[in-house]
Amino acid sequence: MTIAAEDGGAIRDSHEASLIDKRLKTASSYLVEQDWSAYSADQHAVWSELVRRRMPQLRQHACQEYLDGFAQIGLSEDQLPNLKAVSRRLEPLTGWNSTPVSGFLPPGAFFEMLSARMFPTTTWLRGRHSLEYTPEPDIFHDVFGHVPLHAHPVFGSFLQQYGQTCSRLISNPEALERMGRVFWFTVEFGVIRQRGELKVYGSGLISSHGECSRVLSGGCEVRDFNLDEVMNQSFDTGAMQPVLYAVESFDQIYEATRLAEQRLG
């Protein structure tokens, strides 16, 4: 038995849907089914090309937790990921899953999903004409860029806590803007120092060869992570980043999020 979501585009198994609906209030209408069998051979080839052009640099310059997570959740260099298969490997590790959604979510729905350890994941893939950059996240950015780190217990706890904190601040736009900067300079464009070297962990750096190369070659100022400074640092989503913030461990961003809620709540 299946049900249709309000937008008519989402069809899910009714048992699965009722389990999800108990955990989600506002986000459930954005959930869709990933039709993995509908991806064409050419789309699998584009995925393969994207992964193969990123991995040599990432094996050297991504943080170890990302590389471990990539293997643990079973991502392939040959085929687009099946989100159910990814979630089956991820959930026993940290309780996180990768849940297909129809596109951008409004803030309340996005934070609600993070609070439930459900990562909103797009299912479309960029075309060959835009291998380096897409203005909106696609499955390469979302799965290749984000999901491997969700296999790490501390990062996973940080991201859930981030969602819970923002849910509690939802009626305070100024506080949410500050929290948005924390997300940008950690989850999207975070760097970390490991054994004396700068390593990347933010999805925007993991998934973009050009931006990552620029950062690694010193084309961007890297400051020590400081919560107050990050919360005051505006950013331009369409430009290369002029400044990034390096943490010493993922415990640091977990603690910073707790502190942020104390200051903003």
Ligand SMILES: [Fe+2]
């Ligand atoms: Fe992202």
